[in-house]
Amino acid sequence: MSSTALPDSRLTDGQLTDAKWIPRGEERTSLSRFLLWLAPWVVVLGVGVYAAGLCLYYGLNQTNMDNRFAFGLWIFLDLGIIALGAGAFFTGFLVYILKRTELRPILNTAVVVGLICYSGAVAILMIDVGQPLRAWFTFWHPNTHSMLTEVTFCISCYLLVLCLEYIPIVLRNRQLRRLPSFLVFEHQLHKLVPVLAAVGTLLSFFHQGSLGGLYGVLRGRPFAYRHGFFIWPSTFFLFILSAIASGPSFLMLVTATVEKVTGKRLVAGEVFRRLGFISGVLLAIYVAAKSIDTLVWIDFTSPSVGFAPWQYYMHKPFGLPILFAEIVIFGLLPAFLLTYRRTAMRRGWLLSAAALACGGVLLNRFVLTVQTLALPTLSFDEFLQYTPSWQEVASFGGVIAYGVIVYSLSYRYLPLFAPQQGDDAHVSGH
């Protein structure tokens, strides 16, 4: 190529700009405002990394967990974000396997949310388990009798799948796509994404289930112990159902939050309603299954191991209202609001219901993790109280901040949403 030199003009009027990296036809806030938005999250992430470093260097004495309270805030976080991240595999399954193409506009953001959730969960597991340099032991010397083995294998593979699904999105960046090799690879990889979606569905089905199964097989913890089908306790299936019910709701919430922050309408209202309906129907099925499971547990499972079920609810604050809230307020109510046409047509009701559905799955994971361990199981046991240490809270915050940063960068530089046309393109009031 013959050329005439020209000075690099990235600096415009003394201001650094990244306009050339922003997707074509998209408007983004100025780089300085964007950096200002990122700054507090970077601080939170920094504190989280420091706290994680302390835990890795000094060990779990930095936490308030002990031999009895072996699962705390971190495992609650893991279970919560893995359940909420289920929107990634489930949306992929709906679009690529069931051909529900109307959900395609939400697909890229589902992948990013899934990647954030799963990578965040793996990071926090590394701190909790410790000795990350020996992580390969899990694969080479697995405990063949542990459901966590299946979880480890499946989460690792699924994280790899999510990374592969994220690559085509990254390669569509405006500057990266100018390299023909990147664009062609993106094209070819994208053609094979249905295969990855199918693999992701299989992996997610098993690890979501095994995470639930993990609690169901705890014979020594009759509050969590469940009968089941073949080798799988009922919690195996309840975890899968609750994850695929709350995943689409979480996608709605994330998208609505981004719309609020950016002042733009990113996906059509019909996509929200469709996601809400799917979420609502699955939530209704989950609530029915959960109710039957609870009744079976009250009448058979718990008495069979020598406990009257009402004993579990005598310890405040874990009274019956929590069970009521889990099934009715965070289950039945959002299922109704998401599926009833008149409420589903109103954005406020739809998003409130989605928030309740997500709150419900978090409450369920909290109950199974914290309440299970807090309750006494032997005659000389006491009701335990656990308050996470600042290191646990900071690591937790670090993962949240990591998620916000990765999503913000992805939203700014990658084509997560197709540009909206017409009057619908701006949220009123912004």
Place this chain on the structure above:
Amino acid sequence: MFPGIDGFHWTVGHVLFLALFFAVALTILATVTSALWRTAHDFRSHCAIELCWKQDFADLPESDRRCRHELAGRVISKTCDNNFDCRGCENYSKFAVLPATGLASLGLNYPEDRFYHRGHTWVKTEEDGTVTIGLDDLAEHLIGNPDSVNLPETGSELELNQIAWRMKKNGNEIRVRAPLEGTIVGVGGPKQGWYLKMRPSREAHDAAALRHLLRGPEVGGWLSREMERLQLQLRPVHTAPSLADGGVLLPGLMDAVPDANWDAVLADTFLAP
């Protein structure tokens, strides 16, 4: 878990789990390998540039993907689904015979002896079988005098819709697409009034070889839409869209309206991603 490792037993459960795990791992590996192999194959078989264009074309707004027959007024509404390459379009002949409603070229100079590419280049066939390629009048009006021009070497080969040359103006990079495939036999520049001389891969005097380029009544229809888009894009910020009722384009618009979102304007004008 694995054979040879302490505690491993050949049980049905182990075999099933291992078979499933390795099937998943192999599927993931095969998927990535397949994508890489196909990518390499596309480059070896010279399909890569065409694939890139297909990707870029798919990302164009629907308003920019109108069929030439719609531009000419032969059909009311039709989106191109052939990546602007009418040479392989099954419907071309069916619509080409319909009467066109031609539009004037809005005060711009679009000689009728030339063919026009949607990326705002013209192609003129020469007696010796070569073609001359230059920027069309609208693009010339936009850019005025470019700050720098980066042309391909003589002898290099270009594919249709490949980036043929690059220019810079006020810090904006302008990437101009090749309107034709062929070998570069000469390079010019803004002062010469043309940029490339090319020996096309297909015989230039064969009408079918240039069938993908606009000519005649299609040019007016296309230009009127391009002008409408420009008016919308160059309107002052926070003002409602309004259409001018006359006048002609200023030469050197990029200098005359420096505050416009030229990044977006240039991307739309030159079909850039």
